[in-house]
Amino acid sequence: MAQFNWYQRILFSVMLCVAAAAVVFVSSGDILAAEGMAQEENILDRPLEEIVGQLAPQNQLTLFPCSDCHNDLPPNPKKRELGEPHNELPGIFKHDAKNRWCLDCHDMRNRDKLRLLNGALVDFKEYYRLCEQCHGRIYREWKVGVHNKITGHWKGEKQYWHCAKCHNPHDPVFKPQKPAPPPRKPTEIYIKTKK
Amino acid sequence: MSENKNTEHRAQKTDITRRKFLAGLAACASALSLPLNADASMLEEYFRQHFKRLDKDELNTILKNLEKEFSQKYEKAVTVKATPAMEDVLFGYTLDVSRCIGCRKCVYACIKENNQSRNPQIHWIKDLEFKRDEKWFHFKDSEPYYDPPEVPQKGRFYLPVQCQQCKNPPCVKVCPVKATWQEPDGIVVVDYNWCIGCRYCMAACPYEARRFNWGKPDIPKEELNPNMHYLGNRPRPKGVVEKCTWCIQRTREGRYPACIEICPTGARKFGNLLDPESDVRQVLDNFRVFRLKEDLGTNPKFFYFFSLGTHIKAK
Numbered sequence: 001m002a003q004f005n006w007y008q009r010i011l012f013s014v015m016l017c018v019a020a021a022a023v024v025f026v027s028s029g030d031i032l033a034a035e036g037m038a039q040e041e042n043i044l045d046r047p048l049e050e051i052v053g054q055l056a057p058q059n060q061l062t063l064f065p066c067s068d069c070h071n072d073l074p075p076n077p078k079k080r081e082l083g084e085p086h087n088e089l090p091g092i093f094k095h096d097a098k099n100r101w102c103l104d105c106h107d108m109r110n111r112d113k114l115r116l117l118n119g120a121l122v123d124f125k126e127y128y129r130l131c132e133q134c135h136g137r138i139y140r141e142w143k144v145g146v147h148n149k150i151t152g153h154w155k156g157e158k159q160y161w162h163c164a165k166c167h168n169p170h171d172p173v174f175k176p177q178k179p180a181p182p183p184r185k186p187t188e189i190y191i192k193t194k195k
Numbered sequence: 196m197s198e199n200k201n202t203e204h205r206a207q208k209t210d211i212t213r214r215k216f217l218a219g220l221a222a223c224a225s226a227l228s229l230p231l232n233a234d235a236s237m238l239e240e241y242f243r244q245h246f247k248r249l250d251k252d253e254l255n256t257i258l259k260n261l262e263k264e265f266s267q268k269y270e271k272a273v274t275v276k277a278t279p280a281m282e283d284v285l286f287g288y289t290l291d292v293s294r295c296i297g298c299r300k301c302v303y304a305c306i307k308e309n310n311q312s313r314n315p316q317i318h319w320i321k322d323l324e325f326k327r328d329e330k331w332f333h334f335k336d337s338e339p340y341y342d343p344p345e346v347p348q349k350g351r352f353y354l355p356v357q358c359q360q361c362k363n364p365p366c367v368k369v370c371p372v373k374a375t376w377q378e379p380d381g382i383v384v385v386d387y388n389w390c391i392g393c394r395y396c397m398a399a400c401p402y403e404a405r406r407f408n409w410g411k412p413d414i415p416k417e418e419l420n421p422n423m424h425y426l427g428n429r430p431r432p433k434g435v436v437e438k439c440t441w442c443i444q445r446t447r448e449g450r451y452p453a454c455i456e457i458c459p460t461g462a463r464k465f466g467n468l469l470d471p472e473s474d475v476r477q478v479l480d481n482f483r484v485f486r487l488k489e490d491l492g493t494n495p496k497f498f499y500f501f502s503l504g505t506h507i508k509a510k
Contacts, residue, residue: 044481144477146291146502149461154473155281155449161461174460176345180299184316185340 066111094171277425278447280380287468287475293503294462297353301454308453309428312412319439358404358439359495366396384426390435
């Protein structure tokens, strides 16, 4: 057995300490990296606050607040065909009409508010929180800017278009439209010549 | 071998290169054919250098001359810029095929923004209609001239095709005069004054994305877009090739291209590929995407994807 001097022993112990510290450091780094990956996997679930400030201008109520009429009417929670004026306004209801009707989204007592499934009241301008309840995947895609139209600047101020800008909440299927004229076929191309 | 040596010898002896000879020929021709009211700008156009070889002062005088020319011709104030590429930017584009309804709004917004010729007609974007549940992916299986009363039609889907801004662009490779090249931000541009109109690039492009000015472009004065870029939407002369530049005059100033701004469904996304927060990166990180004719190795920066199932309802 070789005998070590006192300074050799100190040197070995210091090296051991350094090695142990390095092992601890590297392994903790691994854990941190794993946590980072776990966070990255949820990249689609972006907090709503990040885009609320950048929403495109809201559509405004054009006529008058609902409470102007409904405060004087007794509420009737029974699902039924509606008479004047709601047989025409805001249009025929085609949003899963089999299972749903007005009071699934509009609050019965406070007509100027919307109502979430858990009973919480929501302002009209925050209506997209109602959409989230059923259309969760689309909502998450909307928040990161995949399922929406974005205008403005790719570098700088953006305007995120929100649900009701393109989908009527009472009839949300995107409407077909007339296409712009097709290009001319090569056989129809006409080049101006000097007379 | 001996012939080669001879020609080399001759070239050294006479000391006239091809370019010098052509320049001299052009000078003689211009001197003979100059009209009485000619000014220096016409001569300048004859001898204008390649865009990359212009120094700052030369470029500025050229831009000013162009502004003057276009302002007079189209009777409105025109600005022509040559904004360089931003640093740390590589542009990318994604298009959600499941949400494109084939309305062709992008095609006509592009024409207006980029001063394309109305007659003869030039469209930078081609919207292809494919049949569902059938073999597709070949442009020849598509219908670019569809014109139903309403879109989307049942059993059809739509695939707009424009310049894919390849990372390995075949059009740049074949250009015999280097009139087209890739900018640092990834946009492939054309110097319309250097293009000789041989249309090799059109033959080389697998996406049919380049267009040729067969006639003198015709742009209505009132519809001219006065915000121009030298390598982008300035009015082109007859006999040159042009292509989509992702609205270089807008995107180099931080704005979105015109096709993005007009798209009614928001199927189109544009942004910086190097920025993990950008719109395109959100798509690339979260969806499976594909590129057209990937097997050719052109490496396009234009990605297609399907975000929805096939449930876009049509009547």
